[in-house]
Amino acid sequence: MxxxxxxxxxxxxxxxxxxxxxxxxxxxxxxVLVDVVNGFCTVGVGNLAPKEPDERISRMVKESVRLSKxxxxxxxxxxxxxxxxxxxxxxxxxxxxxxIGSGEEKxxxxxxxxxxxxxxxxxxxxxxxxxxxxxEKNGSNVFIDWVKNNQIKQILVAGICTDICVLDxxxxxxxxxxxxxxxxxxxxxxxxxxxxxxDLPLHVAKTNKAFxxxxxxxxxxxxxxxxxxxxxxxxxxxxxx
Numbered sequence: 001m002x003x004x005x006x007x008x009x010x011x012x013x014x015x016x017x018x019x020x021x022x023x024x025x026x027x028x029x030x031x032v033l034v035d036v037v038n039g040f041c042t043v044g045v046g047n048l049a050p051k052e053p054d055e056r057i058s059r060m061v062k063e064s065v066r067l068s069k070x071x072x073x074x075x076x077x078x079x080x081x082x083x084x085x086x087x088x089x090x091x092x093x094x095x096x097x098x099x100i101g102s103g104e105e106k107x108x109x110x111x112x113x114x115x116x117x118x119x120x121x122x123x124x125x126x127x128x129x130x131x132x133x134x135x136e137k138n139g140s141n142v143f144i145d146w147v148k149n150n151q152i153k154q155i156l157v158a159g160i161c162t163d164i165c166v167l168d169x170x171x172x173x174x175x176x177x178x179x180x181x182x183x184x185x186x187x188x189x190x191x192x193x194x195x196x197x198x199d200l201p202l203h204v205a206k207t208n209k210a211f212x213x214x215x216x217x218x219x220x221x222x223x224x225x226x227x228x229x230x231x232x233x234x235x236x237x238x239x240x241x
Contacts (some may be wrong), residue, residue, distance in 0.1 A: 007217050015103060018192055021235035023156070029068045030152040033080040034130060034159025034166045036064050036111055039097050039104030040198070041084065041160065046104040047095040048198065056196040057160065063194040064158045065110045069121065070240055077150040078120040079143065080107065081130040081166070089126065093210075100124075120148055128165050131172035144176075147185050154187035156238065158194030162218045163223030166195055174231045189233045196220055 019104040023029050039046040041057055050057055071078050083098040084105035086093055096160070098105040104122065107114060123142050127134025134143035155173070159166050170190060176182050199216035228234050 007154045007221070010075055010218060010221055014222065014225050016228055016234055018234045018236035020237045020239060021189060022241060024241040025074070028145070028151055028153045030079060030150060030155045031067055032155050032157045032169070033064055033068065033078065033111070034157065034169055035081055035083045036061060036108055036159050037082055037098060037104065038106055038111055040106055041108050046097050046102070048097040050198070054199065056220070059114050060158070060160060060196040061108055061110065061190065067156065067158055067191070067194055067238060068111060068114060072117050075119055077115070077146065077152065078114065079146050080111070080114055080120060080122050080134065081159070081169070082107065082122060084124045085126055086206070087230070091127070103221065129168040131169050131176065144182060147182050151184055153184050154189060155185065156235070157188065157190045158197065159191040159221070161196050161197035161221045162195040166190065167223045170227045170232050171230050184240045187233060188231070189235050190224065190227050191235045191238055192224055193237060197223060
């Protein structure tokens, strides 16, 4: 386990500027949920799910549910990415996960209601980056269409993993915005409380050559730091008018 001193040193050397965010109807905001699915969040459900209850993942799910309910009550748009894969199409370097039909690719139980919510769009993605995974065979892009059809000016991003799927999606969206592909989108905001990553301590990684150490709190901070450096705003908490 990474010592608290190490994490604090990291926060001092590469600080992340986080500010409270208050959302109002005056700025059209869309909520993007990244992979809040059983295969990453529900204990024991698959190779990449937590092996035992994980406080940070539970907190992320709880906050994602709170945000989803608040957006739904206000009839604000929600887009949920669902990681999924075919059995014959692996995603190296990761072991098989979120196989279609396994249940791992389903939203966690507390978010299943989104399947029938008129404000929600669910998108299965077969890759790490949801922006790329939104591309259809005809060249259209579900995420781009969602932004344009709803005239979204800012997105609030929640989900897992901060330093992998969340970061890749945020980076791609910011690049697309900068290229003028996403009008009228202006701001990309990452909720630090509604994001997290997985935990693979060094002592566990040393037991298997296929494992790479991945300390949860440290890598969550690194993910936020890089996202901020790419141009995202980081919200320490999210409030509603």
